[in-house]
Amino acid sequence: MGKRKLLLSALTGxxxxxAVATAQxxxxxxxxxxxxxxxxxxxxxxxxxxxxxxxxxxxxxxxCASCHGEDGAKLEGAYAKMPRYYTDIDRVAxxxxxxxxxxxxxxxxxxxxxxxRKEFDKWNxxxxxxxxxxxxxxxxGMEINVKLDDPQEKELYKKGEELWFMRVGARDFSCGICxxxxxxKRIRLQxxxxxxxxxxxxxxxxxxxxxxxxxxxxxRVRSCFKAYFLYEKKWDEKKDWVKKPPPYSDWVIxxxxxxxxxxxxxxxxxxxxxx
Amino acid sequence: xxxxxxxxKFAAVGTIALTLVPGTLGEALAAPKDMSLEExxxxxxxxxxxxLKESDLIHxxxxxxxxxxxxxxxQISANVPVDQVEALYIFADANFNPWVTxxxxxxxxxxxxxxxxxxxxKTSKVRAVLKMKDGTLLAAAKEVKVTVGGCG
Amino acid sequence: MARIGRAIVxxxxxxxxxxxxxxxxxxxxxxxxxxxxxxxxxxxxxxHYIDLVEFFFNDQKITTLRTGPAISKNPxxxxxxxxxxxxxxxxxxxxxxxxxxxxxVKVSVS
Numbered sequence: 001m002g003k004r005k006l007l008l009s010a011l012t013g014x015x016x017x018x019a020v021a022t023a024q025x026x027x028x029x030x031x032x033x034x035x036x037x038x039x040x041x042x043x044x045x046x047x048x049x050x051x052x053x054x055x056x057x058x059x060x061x062x063x064c065a066s067c068h069g070e071d072g073a074k075l076e077g078a079y080a081k082m083p084r085y086y087t088d089i090d091r092v093a094x095x096x097x098x099x100x101x102x103x104x105x106x107x108x109x110x111x112x113x114x115x116x117r118k119e120f121d122k123w124n125x126x127x128x129x130x131x132x133x134x135x136x137x138x139x140x141g142m143e144i145n146v147k148l149d150d151p152q153e154k155e156l157y158k159k160g161e162e163l164w165f166m167r168v169g170a171r172d173f174s175c176g177i178c179x180x181x182x183x184x185k186r187i188r189l190q191x192x193x194x195x196x197x198x199x200x201x202x203x204x205x206x207x208x209x210x211x212x213x214x215x216x217x218x219x220r221v222r223s224c225f226k227a228y229f230l231y232e233k234k235w236d237e238k239k240d241w242v243k244k245p246p247p248y249s250d251w252v253i254x255x256x257x258x259x260x261x262x263x264x265x266x267x268x269x270x271x272x273x274x275x
Numbered sequence: 276x277x278x279x280x281x282x283x284k285f286a287a288v289g290t291i292a293l294t295l296v297p298g299t300l301g302e303a304l305a306a307p308k309d310m311s312l313e314e315x316x317x318x319x320x321x322x323x324x325x326x327l328k329e330s331d332l333i334h335x336x337x338x339x340x341x342x343x344x345x346x347x348x349x350q351i352s353a354n355v356p357v358d359q360v361e362a363l364y365i366f367a368d369a370n371f372n373p374w375v376t377x378x379x380x381x382x383x384x385x386x387x388x389x390x391x392x393x394x395x396x397k398t399s400k401v402r403a404v405l406k407m408k409d410g411t412l413l414a415a416a417k418e419v420k421v422t423v424g425g426c427g
Numbered sequence: 428m429a430r431i432g433r434a435i436v437x438x439x440x441x442x443x444x445x446x447x448x449x450x451x452x453x454x455x456x457x458x459x460x461x462x463x464x465x466x467x468x469x470x471x472x473x474x475h476y477i478d479l480v481e482f483f484f485n486d487q488k489i490t491t492l493r494t495g496p497a498i499s500k501n502p503x504x505x506x507x508x509x510x511x512x513x514x515x516x517x518x519x520x521x522x523x524x525x526x527x528x529x530x531x532v533k534v535s536v537s
Contacts, residue, residue, distance in 0.1 A: 039453055209346040345499060374495060383509055
């Protein structure tokens with residue numbers, strides 16, 4: 001992306017985000033003090049995820065532990081390498097999609113069952129979020145190591161990088177405007193992180209105390225799309241709001257791959273705690 | 276003058292009415308009550324604000340600025356022997372009901388210490404009051420500013 | 428989150444006699460104040476919160492927490508305890524709607 005375009009983006013971004021201030025003032029220690037307590041509800045999700053992993057029986061009688069070992073013994077370090085290409089679904093999958101495909105292909109859950117999907121896909125989704133938190137925790141202490149060996153991985157990574165800087169939607173925003181160009185500045189009291197440079201992915205999935213829910217990166221990216229009109233398909237006339245991109249879509253996984261690859265070398269520390 | 280028969284009739288209807296709508300009545304009775312700090316102190320301690328003795332033996336650890344009022348970490352510790360303490364009370368002045376929680380210690384606790392996360396409706400003083408076994412009320416306060424963080 | 432009333436408790440693995448150590452817990456609970464309104468119906472969501480937490484060590488009560496809806500959702504509580512002997516810490520907690528739970532954890536003191 002040319003310097004001129006970058007400058008233009010910066011100026012436009014600065015005008016749009018009128019509430020942005022420089023980060024010269026002390027960053028508030030609210031989050032720090034919450035972390036100092038030592039324990040937070042994210043840990044309860046790990047516990048719930050472990051129990052689901054070991055005891056939830058699919059329609060064909062298998063639990064996650066049937067294939068992956070009690071307490072996920074065989075999945076240690078798996079999260080550190082995701083998203084990656086899986087031959088059995090012929091797609092690059094993130095954690096959320098992999099859990100769905102595993103549950104439908106190998107445990108017998110019906111991917112077309114609307115009730116199951118509604119519960120599974122939604123925010124703070126049943127099974128999905130606790131399992132994702134637990135499986136991610138099995139990579140704690142390990143370095144993120146996303147490889148781009150498979151051609152689909154290479155292609156999706158390029159797409160992710162392109163999407164990161166693509167100005168779209170009614171507000172002409174891109175991820176890059178807030179999270180690359182304006183990093184370090186504030187929106188109200190929130191410092192803008194650069195997920196690429198700061199290897200933010202080491203702390204996801206995270207418990208967001210602002211909403212008192214556990215979020216996976218997929219949830220986070222999709223809600224950003226919705227909040228900033230980054231995804232124009234299917235404008236909901238009744239709600240006067242643009243819908244989120246469908247879950248597990250390439251748009252979302254491409255961006256996750258881009259951010260996770262940038263976090264290579266960072267040590268996984270899950271569950272995270274964020275606003 | 277109501278006859279005994281009529282009185283019994285009213286009572287019967289009344290009881291049936293109560294059983295038919297227990298939910299609404301129950302919830303109406305349980306509707307949260309707004310009260311001032313003075314009223315909350317009276318209800319829980321039988322005291323007024325002036326009865327509280329400011330003490331630097333009590334330490335309140337809470338953020339000066341909170342990005343979200345829904346999760347404010349509060350850690351209370353005090354340099355007094357725990358067996359002299361009857362209970363610790365936490366109040367948040369600006370909440371609809373300022374009483375937050377009461378902690379009853381025993382000598383086996385070893386130290387006067389309690390930590391939790393609380394909700395603050397808005398910028399408010401967070402108060403810790405130690406009711407001592409001899410009746411004295413030691414208190415400390417810390418102001419926490421509640422703001423809004425980020426977007427989405 | 429699926430199950431209300433789930434608790435996780437943390438105590439240090441190695442505790443020496445006489446040491447004052449921290450007991451921490453997180454309970455999964457909505458802690459509804461009764462003041463929030465349902466966005467769709469406009470009706471107030473009924474109050475639903477943990478109102479009592481009791482700590483017992485080797486069947487002796489050591490701490491009582493009387494709590495209310497001003498405690499955050501998915502509450503965190505921490506108290507301290509003086510280590511005298513090994514044993515079982517049982518935490519009994521309930522909410523205002525009849526929910527009653529208990530969680531026990533081993534404490535080993537050397």
